[in-house]
Amino acid sequence: MNSITSLLKKNLKQSSMVIALVLITLLFQVLTDGTLLKPLNITNLILQNSYILILAVGMVLVIITGHIDLSVGSVAAFVGAISAILMINMEMNPFLATIICLAVGALIGAWQGFWIAYVGIPAFIVTLAGMLLFRGLTLVVLQGQSIAPYPESFQKISNGFLPDFFGGTDIHILSIIIGVAVSLILIGLEIKGRNNQLRYNFEVGSKGLFYAKLVAIFAVVNTFTYVLATYKGLPNILVILFAIIVAYTFVMKKTIIGRHVYAVGGNLKAASLSGVQTKKVTFGVFVNMGVLAALSGLIFAARLNAATPRAGNLFELDAIAAVFIGGASAYGGVGTVVGAVIGGLVMGVMNNGMSILGLGIDWQQAIKGLVLLAAVAFDIINKKKS
Amino acid sequence: MKSESTILEMKSITKEFPGVKALDNVNLKVVEAEIHAICGENGAGKSTLMKVLSGVYPYGTYEGEILFKDQLCEFKDIKQSEDLGIVIIHQELALIPELSIAENIFLGNEQASKGVINWNETISKARELLIKVGLQESPNTLIKDIGVGKQQLVEIAKALSKNVKLLILDEPTAALNENDSENLLNLLMELRTQGMTSIIISHKLNEIKKVANSVTIIRDGQSIETIATADITEDRIINGMVGRSLTNRYPERQPNIGETFFEVKHWNTYHPIQSERQIVKDVNLHIKKGEIVGIAGLMGSGRTELAMSIFGKSYGKKTTGEVYKDGKQLDLSTVSKAIKEGIAYVSEDRKEYGLILMNDIKENISLASLNKIASKNVINDSKEYVVAEEYRTKMNIKTPSVNQTVGNLSGGNQQKVVLSKWMFSEPDLLILDEPTRGIDVGAKYEIYTIMNELASQGKGILVISSELPEIIGMCDRIYVMSEGQITGEVEKANATQEVLMKYMTNSRG
Numbered sequence: 096m097n098s099i100t101s102l103l104k105k106n107l108k109q110s111s112m113v114i115a116l117v118l119i120t121l122l123f124q125v126l127t128d129g130t131l132l133k134p135l136n137i138t139n140l141i142l143q144n145s146y147i148l149i150l151a152v153g154m155v156l157v158i159i160t161g162h163i164d165l166s167v168g169s170v171a172a173f174v175g176a177i178s179a180i181l182m183i184n185m186e187m188n189p190f191l192a193t194i195i196c197l198a199v200g201a202l203i204g205a206w207q208g209f210w211i212a213y214v215g216i217p218a219f220i221v222t223l224a225g226m227l228l229f230r231g232l233t234l235v236v237l238q239g240q241s242i243a244p245y246p247e248s249f250q251k252i253s254n255g256f257l258p259d260f261f262g263g264t265d266i267h268i269l270s271i272i273i274g275v276a277v278s279l280i281l282i283g284l285e286i287k288g289r290n291n292q293l294r295y296n297f298e299v300g301s302k303g304l305f306y307a308k309l310v311a312i313f314a315v316v317n318t319f320t321y322v323l324a325t326y327k328g329l330p331n332i333l334v335i336l337f338a339i340i341v342a343y344t345f346v347m348k349k350t351i352i353g354r355h356v357y358a359v360g361g362n363l364k365a366a367s368l369s370g371v372q373t374k375k376v377t378f379g380v381f382v383n384m385g386v387l388a389a390l391s392g393l394i395f396a397a398r399l400n401a402a403t404p405r406a407g408n409l410f411e412l413d414a415i416a417a418v419f420i421g422g423a424s425a426y427g428g429v430g431t432v433v434g435a436v437i438g439g440l441v442m443g444v445m446n447n448g449m450s451i452l453g454l455g456i457d458w459q460q461a462i463k464g465l466v467l468l469a470a471v472a473f474d475i476i477n478k479k480k481s
Numbered sequence: 482m483k484s485e486s487t488i489l490e491m492k493s494i495t496k497e498f499p500g501v502k503a504l505d506n507v508n509l510k511v512v513e514a515e516i517h518a519i520c521g522e523n524g525a526g527k528s529t530l531m532k533v534l535s536g537v538y539p540y541g542t543y544e545g546e547i548l549f550k551d552q553l554c555e556f557k558d559i560k561q562s563e564d565l566g567i568v569i570i571h572q573e574l575a576l577i578p579e580l581s582i583a584e585n586i587f588l589g590n591e592q593a594s595k596g597v598i599n600w601n602e603t604i605s606k607a608r609e610l611l612i613k614v615g616l617q618e619s620p621n622t623l624i625k626d627i628g629v630g631k632q633q634l635v636e637i638a639k640a641l642s643k644n645v646k647l648l649i650l651d652e653p654t655a656a657l658n659e660n661d662s663e664n665l666l667n668l669l670m671e672l673r674t675q676g677m678t679s680i681i682i683s684h685k686l687n688e689i690k691k692v693a694n695s696v697t698i699i700r701d702g703q704s705i706e707t708i709a710t711a712d713i714t715e716d717r718i719i720n721g722m723v724g725r726s727l728t729n730r731y732p733e734r735q736p737n738i739g740e741t742f743f744e745v746k747h748w749n750t751y752h753p754i755q756s757e758r759q760i761v762k763d764v765n766l767h768i769k770k771g772e773i774v775g776i777a778g779l780m781g782s783g784r785t786e787l788a789m790s791i792f793g794k795s796y797g798k799k800t801t802g803e804v805y806k807d808g809k810q811l812d813l814s815t816v817s818k819a820i821k822e823g824i825a826y827v828s829e830d831r832k833e834y835g836l837i838l839m840n841d842i843k844e845n846i847s848l849a850s851l852n853k854i855a856s857k858n859v860i861n862d863s864k865e866y867v868v869a870e871e872y873r874t875k876m877n878i879k880t881p882s883v884n885q886t887v888g889n890l891s892g893g894n895q896q897k898v899v900l901s902k903w904m905f906s907e908p909d910l911l912i913l914d915e916p917t918r919g920i921d922v923g924a925k926y927e928i929y930t931i932m933n934e935l936a937s938q939g940k941g942i943l944v945i946s947s948e949l950p951e952i953i954g955m956c957d958r959i960y961v962m963s964e965g966q967i968t969g970e971v972e973k974a975n976a977t978q979e980v981l982m983k984y985m986t987n988s989r990g
Contacts, residue, residue: 291862297866349859350858350860351851351858354844354848358848361840362837364833365835366837368792369848370820370849371848428839
């Protein structure tokens with residue numbers, strides 16, 4: 096099984112995170128006597144972590160370009176507050192209000208991106224200012240009060256599930272079908288990719304290993320959707336999340352824009368002398384972060400069914416931690432969307448598992464801190480070895 | 482020279498890294514109060530040998546013996562070798578820009594009692610050392626405020642403060658201009674008369690010829706031979722380094738020069754921060770198809786600034802002037818426009834400005850021309866791979882795969898990657914800024930060959946270089962810059978080092 100070890104070595108960073116996630120999940124599965132992976136709890140896990148995962152996707156781009164964004168929690172709260180004003184106080188159509196809120200997020204991103212990319216103020220300072228500024232504005236907008244409740248259609252973003260057109264009673268049939276379809280598409284892409292590599296005479300892993308991988312993909316995806324289907328089916332938020340992860344992975348891996356983002360973080364001067372419009376890229380990354388922070392704020396508000404002044408508190412730290420646990424480099428140029436999502440899940444599973452065990456928030460924080468340090472230390476020690 | 486006693490002897494040193502034998506049975510004998518040069522191609526093992534000597538690689542990680550003043554040495558770290566008076570000055574200077582000269586000289590060796598620094602003593606001792614190395618600066622001047630040449634002298638003062646017996650310099654003049662190099666070499670010769678021994682690693686053969694008493698040549702991790710003063714010639718050294726005789730250091734070429742196609746008129750630019758300082762003053766130049774044109778000039782003469790300001794305004798403020806290609810005026814206000822107009826600029830500093838070291842070869846090659854391997858903004862990975870493979874073969878980049886991280890390549894191979902990147906952008910005009918800096922003789926020859934080949938395809942090539950023999954050997958026509966102005970234009974037939982030097986030091990053109 097030489098090929099397995101070499102494969103693992105090659106993808107150690109990526110796979111070590113997956114392995115860590117699996118181990119942590121198993122650990123809590125045992126510790127909680129199987130509560131962790133119950134359909135209800137998995138659904139909860141997704142709902143609880145969706146807004147952090149969305150922030151982490153935006154944050155990984157920011158961190159790849161060599162910056163950081165400390166303001167996302169406050170921005171999420173601020174946009175949540177605006178959405179409450181629009182939908183609850185002004186009774187605006189939820190769809191229209193959502194669009195406006197995302198646009199506000201983009202504007203905030205543009206505001207911060209302008210100072211960072213064009214004026215050259217370090218992102219740490221600009222977004223620290225943003226963190227205070229938008230937290231303050233949230234209080235101003237809400238006048239220190241919570242506003243509730245949201246229209247039902249808006250709550251559906253976070254609390255709704257895909258409808259089942261097939262009228263399954265004990266089991267959500269549409270979810271099963273989606274699971275099968277998604278797994279088949281993934282398998283198709285894997286086969287296509289491998290054939291492409293073979294055509295260009297690239298080195299590929301052994302056939303047996305490849306088939307094992309396909310079977311694993313099929314099994315994991317379908318087990319996951321099956322478990323969800325035995326509860327209420329796929330949550331709406333999971334669909335949004337999945338679309339975001341796929342889209343951003345594609346952009347970062349396959350497109351010129353993605354390549355430019357990595358180049359800016361890898362070596363700003365070299366990228367600029369290669370014709371990359373480094374300021375525009377940096378600006379764009381922050382606008383994008385603003386939009387995703389807004390989306391995260393909306394989802395959080397919908398889940399809570401209220402806009403509150405303390406919403407989004409410390410979200411930025413969870414998102415940043417997720418990105419670094421997911422293997423991004425603090426010096427820029429390195430990181431993946433999938434890694435950030437896995438990092439976010441590691442944190443999410445730990446949060447959830449420790450809560451089920453009845454561990455206090457105090458110990459949860461302390462343990463999460465140690466895990467973050469351990470993950471990054473592992474990464475750096477590993478790099479020094481090679 | 483006082484006596485011929487041996488101060489240092491390294492006997493059959495062998496050092497292995499996982500998978501590579503970096504040093505294989507190397508012998509080195511250095512006589513007291515001599516300047517001993519070590520020559521070899523990049524990657525031959527020179528720096529590894531010096532790291533073994535100075536204790537960077539501790540005793541036990543290598544085989545062989547080190548005898549210093551007839552004593553067997555088993556250094557566990559640099560501190561121990563420094564205590565014996567062996568001091569190494571690395572290629573990248575280890576000075577702290579925000580601290581003063583005096584603070585840097587005594588860094589790690591503070592003049593203090595009970596942890597409290599005695600500033601009077603620090604300053605007065607620093608002053609003495611500065612006089613010794615001939616540096617006229619106040620000890621309180623910050624390092625960032627003095628040039629590289631002077632910084633190098635501070636490094637030597639720092640070494641002297643440690644009571645150095647054997648000074649090792651790793652490419653001390655690589656970043657220096659002719660004047661500063663001259664100064665430094667004179668200082669080394671003077672210290673020699675005072676009885677100091679130095680080992681100098683250098684690529685610059687003329688310098689070695691000038692200062693060294695003997696030369697040890699290392700090739701592929703083995704010591705080839707040691708040549709004594711009388712027999713040192715450049716050809717002899719090159720023979721030893723490459724293991725074959727390079728009869729001609731510049732490849733043959735039949736220039737096929739066409740019409741003028743690229744013109745720069747009345748080009749001016751100012752310093753980006755000190756906006757009163759004019760860096761380039763009313764420069765006019767033209768390049769013909771198939772022509773290799775050189776720009777000679779001392780460091781700070783505005784050569785790089787001229788090139789970078791033309792290349793998408795990458796340097797300077799208030800830049801004015803016109804650029805014409807084939808009679809049409811160009812808009813070169815951004816780098817991407819310049820690339821589109823068929824201009825490419827290969828920077829003098831490939832690590833800082835040319836490459837993304839953490840990325841692999843193929844991503845570096847494609848970066849400036851992603852449009853060519855993408856459709857609707859989506860990159861075709863396979864195409865990218867094929868293109869990179871093509872250049873790997875064509876440019877003879879020595880690496881097992883184009884998936885190799887660029888940071889792991891040697892200087893010569895990195896330079897080939899940068900060249901590949903710009904060749905892939907298919908420019909009409911290629912500006913090369915110090916294309917062979919820090920590259921060994923063999924790789925230099927390959928890069929010259931590539932330049933000739935591009936010229937024969939009818940492209941224009943503009944070469945900036947500090948090495949006059951290179952400019953004279955390669956160029957059809959040479960512009961000379963001094964203080965931001967073009968002070969002379971010399972045809973190949975009339976180009977000699979003396980003529981160029983005269984224009985280079987001419988302040989009013």
